[in-house]
Amino acid sequence: MMNGTIVTWHNFFQILALLISILASYTMFNFIGNLKRTNGTFRQFWLAGGAFVFGVGLWAKHFIMLLKFNQSINFTWVMPVALMFIIFFSLMAFVMLTLHGVLKHRLLFGSSILAFGVAIMNYFSELGPRIDGMNYDAGYIVLSILLLFTGTYLSFLLSESSYRYRKILASLLLGGSVVAIQILGNKGLYIEYANANYVTTDRLIRDINMLTFIVGLGALLILMSTLVTWYIDKRLNQMDERYRLLVENSLDTIAILKGDRWGFVNAAGIRMFEAELDGELLGKSIYTFLPAKDHNAVRERLHNLVFTGNGKPIEQEWFTLKGKVLHTEIVETMTTLDNEPAIQVIIRDISERKKNEELLINSEKLYVAGQLAAGIAHEIRNPLTSLKGFLQLIASGRRNNSSYYDIMNAELDRIEDIVSELLMLSKPQVYELTYQDMRVMMRDTVTLLETQAILHNIAIEAEYGNDPLWIYGVENQVKQVFINVIKNAIEAMIDGGAIGIKLSRESDGVYVRIRDEGPGIGEDQLAKMGQPFYTTKEKGTGLGLMVSYKIVDNHQGKIDVKSEIGKGTLFEIMLPFRYPETAIKKSS
16 A cells, blocks of 8 residues: 555656646747747847746756655755756757757757756756765666757757647657656666665655745746736737738738748739739749849848848839839838748839829929910010011101110010020020139129119118138129129119128038018018019019029029018028139148
8 A cells, every 4th residue: 555655646746747847848938939029128038038937847847756756855056056057058049049040950959958958957956965876877868868859859840830739749749858858867877865765754744845845936937937928929919910910901012021032922912013823922032023223222222221120211113023114112121030030021002103293293394384485475575566566667657766776675685684584594504613702793793783772772781701702603693693682672672771781601601691671572472482474573574583593503502581571581592612622722
């Protein structure tokens, strides 16, 4: 009866140790199985959590098996060291599993490290109590290590398969292997412990209490870890499902590239590239769908993506399987596929948008051309009507009046001015660019217009500064801009006043600010400044300011206009500062 009770307890301890090993292995596979779904800090959590749970499980299993072999549980310095050993080697093994594309035989190396760690913990823990003698059978020891390595490798291989119950089978295999090594190791290693045969009631109670503490602690930690991984896994599955539905129902192409080949393409992508099945795209190089002129740029962009992590939206042309050209906008980001680094690409077809934009641009061109034609017809028709009337008078034989010719010449001059200003807006002409001091050009302009200003009871107050304000451009054109702006200011100030002119250099720009004391310009009128034939003057053409904007733009500058009703208007003209090359050479 006593022997039957002992055998029953031995079987109970063995089954309990196997269950704890299987549960620890299953929880560990849940942890490391989530590595492919997350990154960053979460990856460290899964790695550390898996190693800790597996280590605690094997640690608890080891001491339960000691009772099966009628060995006393002695809490010595060996116990925490053994726990640290197995956690460390487990962590190193799991890190090996993450080295996709870096380590060729990562599963082999990972399983070897883990098997080595389990073996070390198993045999090292045997040395905890005081030993009187030791002997060993090399055959059992070698067999136990080979069995452990084979079971570990096959369990890792099974855990990464696509089989539905892979985690359960991998856990059974790994859990059985770590129990088997202790059984075989016990047969292969004969140790005589001090006082091994001296059994007392106190020792038995102590062993039971120690066992209860170890099993309870290990079971609690494993159970808590299992619940945590179950909850997190459930949440991740919900996120995966939402992401899957989002990808499948997306109107944009969502694809994943493995290297330069299609690894995954959603339904929208299959339709976009005019394929019948995803097999017509998967595995093929993306460069067969790209124009040859873009190959180098795309290679460089994908290479840089490894360092930047994601790219900005850019436009990219593609070819479909039927040769159709697609105009798209794409976004590229780093991701993983099959637990390996990959590139996710979101492709939006903008062919219709490009076509609409082109139609809109052509429509705007036609609209502007129509406006320009209408303005030219209106501006030239008036002087032509006058010329035609005077020619009819002269042809009728009526008495010639010398004033007719003066008026006709004035009208011809007006037509010539309009044509000259229009030519300024045509294709860029070849001009001689020279280095000019903006102060000199402004002094010449003020001298030219000062008499006209005095006649209108206007004073021109100019601040030129002390230092040269060099620009690189066409002198007559820049002077024309100053003349247009100052003349507009003079004509706007019907009640007289002062025009303030200030020249200065700020950073790499030369600024000319011309302020008048006229009636000001409303915001709706400011928005139309520079448009052809838009003017607030009774006899203006609106071409003067348009020409000015064009000249400044050709000189890589800009014009900014600010105005307040009843207070006046400020024209701010900026042109790039360009120091004369001759002066640079002399100074060097």
